[in-house]
Amino acid sequence: MSLQLLLDAPLAVQFHVLTVVPAAILGAFIFLRPKGTAIHRLLGKIWVSLMVATSISTFFIHELRVFYGFSPIHLLSVFTIYGCLQSVYFARRGDIRRHMRIMQSVYLGGIVIAGGFTFVSGRIMHQIAFGDGKAGFAAVFAGILVVAFLFLTVLKQRRRTA
Template identity: 40%
Template sequence: MDANGKSIALAALRNDTLRNAAVGVALAVGVVGVAAPGMFTGMAGFLAERGVHPHAPNLALIAAAPPAVRIHLTAAVTSLIIGIALMARVKGTNLHKVLGWTWVAAMGVTAVSSLFIRQLNHGHFSFIHLLSGWAIVGLPGAVYAIKRGNVRGHRRAMTAMFVGGLLIAGLFALIPGRLLWTVFLG
């Protein structure tokens, strides 16, 4: 087997491990849900006591948001969906490369558009904009790494941007008072 075949086999093994972990988590949640159903129904009461009322998404709020917010949200959701697909699939294939370039473009739009969203800090940048700067600098660095054959550096940079720039920043988007909080929970 050549080096490329070996790296594809190792990537497939990592993907199997990732899938197995996801199945394990889903089974654990299912077991807890069956074994302790009151835990989930009790959560609704717990949230309601704190003024949190989950509801169907109010998409009219997104439609009424400024263009920068709508562009940012569209690019972030696109990045999230493509990123999940990239994490779950074999690396190094032509599909990975096409999706990867699309992800880089969507993440770039996500990062740059966030620079125009400053309503929460009275027109100034906030600490979350550091993630935008990190993505703006990190995306070209990660592409440069893979072009130079540095697979490990590329993987680490892209995974870090996916986790930090999408998942962690996405959690900040659900802080009370922010648009996504209001769309889903407020």
């Protein structure tokens, strides 16, 4: 594992990683903490800011050029920004169920699924995490599915106890 590839990456990629890693950790922490407290609101504001910054940074990253320099990941970025804004709106309005559902979806789509695809062979994060070894796409995809399944299981258990 070498971070030199990240240090040599374009500034947009460095900024993206600098915002998404704390967002992933902070988001998981927020899901495990009590809701509605002052600290939840503060950490939530920080998390939303990180997610919006992360999503905006993707529009300056063009590794996968599917459609005029953009890829389906960029569409996910639009949904992430929209979801964050909608979630804040619903929280302020008092519709906590909608707020919670949207935040869970944003975390799952924007962190777990999109993050999992960064570890596909040939991408910078794959090379940083696995070096020169080539993990197959099926293995990476299976890992994404396992993480997503665990995430959903934890959320389902938390709903039952709430």
